Amino acid sequence: MSISNDAVTQLIHTRLPDAQIEVQGDGYKYQAEVISSSFQGLSKVKRHQLIYAAVNEAITSGQLHALTITAYTPEEKAAL
Structure with a gap:
């Protein structure tokens, strides 16, 4: 039993x-790029914790x- 990218x-x-979210996955491994102003001032770990909290039920x-995560503020993404 797996979850869809849209879910x-x-x-x-x-x-x-x-957030602007792009998820790619094959039913087992997923990659998520999340761009949100909510990440302003947060460490990479804190950003990932927010995302993992959102998907925790699907994980458990x-x-x-x-799930591999990349998390940016809009300014960080624009600078890439």
């Missing part, structure tokens, strides 16, 4: 409604096995 996106949106249920 992962929706879970993250519940915690970070202002076994639907989401592996």
Whole structure:
């Protein structure tokens, strides 16, 4: 039993409604790029904790096995 990319996106949106989110996955491994002004002033660890909190239910249920996260503020993403 796995979770769709859209469902992962929706879970993250519940915690970070202002975020731009791109999720790619194959049913086992997923990558999420999350851009949100909510990350302003937060460390990389704190940013990841926010995202993991949003998808925790899917992780504990076994639907989401592996998630690689990149998290930026809009300014950080624009500077790339």
